[in-house]
Amino acid sequence: MTGRPRLADVAARAGVSMKTVSNVINDFQHVSADTRARVQAAIDEIGYRPNLSARNLALGRAGLIALVVPQLDMPYFAALAGQVLQAAAKRDWVVLIQQTGGDLTVERDALAGRFPQRIDGLILSSTAVGSAELRKRTDRTPLVMLGDRNYQGAAQHVAIDNVAAAAAAVTHLAELGRRRIAMIGSSPGDRRHPRLVGYRLAMKAAGLPIDDRLIKPVRNNLGEEGEQQMTALLAEHAQDPPDAVFCVTDWVALGVVRALRTRGFRVPEDVAVVGFDDIPYGRAATPTLSTISPDRSAIARLAVDSLQAQFEAAAAGTAYEVGEQQAAFRLVVRESSGG
Template identity: 80%
Template structure:
């Protein structure tokens, strides 16, 4: 049976103290580049791997953070979870991933720290939690909120500028000459919905009228919902249907395209369609889907970095000032708005 290499074995191979090896492993800044290279060479030669449990214990950490998202079977959240796993691994954290299903009870339990073991931090993408509940939170576990909801400075929030992203998507449609632009995914009375605000801003800037009956809500983030609402919109406007549709998610957009195609309308010749999230299925759809692509990697990095900063502030006994951190986004133009390139 092969004995697992120990810290003492690295020190002996490098001809340094165990303290020096520990300083290199923990990336202490005062170690010289020459000494760091010498110790790293010894680590590589004998195949030493740090004991993360012991290391976290020494640092006063549990070594685990929680990520709570509404639906793991949704491509956006699956991709985001993968990015969080990568970012957390660089900080020697294991990630417990939990699906809330949008259930407010599950989200509140997570917010209160109800997990099988102690967590160093929580990243929560919530559909139900609002500023009031965050203000009343008593659990001191570092927290980062994700998603398009606005938390009014009650918690660290990492997102993209959803208003600007939606405005960019609708402006793209306007620049293509579309003038009868519908939106699927919000109630017309929901003044807080950031993507609805962006849609409205783009219409106003172009001097285009807004029709409340062309703003359709969805019950769930599903393609079937997009298909149902698009079918209803077409039935209500048989003579003069929209010539473009902005959808709050790619799933919804794919359902919209199906409704259009099954009724003999061409995308984008008759109706152009834009989605939101840049899920992989949109790249393989027919036509491929124009969409807003959030920088999920940056969102994950910012969230994990914030947890580390909050932990450090707790250890020092200082206050961590929460803020709104914005990751970038990009409009990805594909066939659903500009057709097939020749």
């Protein structure tokens, strides 16, 4: 055989019609197991690869989904993008990746479907869009929201249980005997921040007082912010510094560790530190960083599967009920908290 194998070549090798080969490739259920096996064997023998453009056209698909995140240079989002690429490839989708920089206008453009190409679905990790705005959305492109915000049923939402995850981190610190546990990454008055909610619940469950002066916000999730806020905490509480710190991201936690060590505090002997996200840098830091590790693979798979289900529902003219889907997480104890 010369040239690229064709659908007709597969049909001839398997002794079936081209329509039957197409049905097998598109995983139609009414093909018998014996016929399916013969067609698959023929595909493998001659090295046939489906024309995805033609296949997508036949299925009414663009063959493209979009992943829109705040910052691609943040390790968490870079790792998540890799998992989304893998999950999408299993469904023959190519992924368009876009960075918003936390710009609300860019997020709104994505929600409105303003992309250079038609897409079959959108996965968005937003820093600004809320449930009220999502309810006003007119674009019908399948949508999955990521992140720790509460969208109150306005869109399909995939995340870990951020309240439980934060509580697990703080409970770990309390069980080590730490009593003045600070939190860096939220304003004390932000009652909707799920990781702050988890912090407060764990402190209460451990019978520890909650001192709002030990809760510091960050403008963005950078190590420099963590270092700055930890430096401020040490200055403000020179006589009675915290003996543990829970940070909303690993990036922030690495800055916290730097602030502590440059000012003569030992980690974890004097101050234990736990981060969030399990980024690769935390595993190579000195000390290695205790953290909450979200199942990014599951987050990506659930998001892509939901896009597929929404796409199929729209094609069939049936309703898709949006809701919350949670992926697993685990506490990883390393050197920064005595592991």
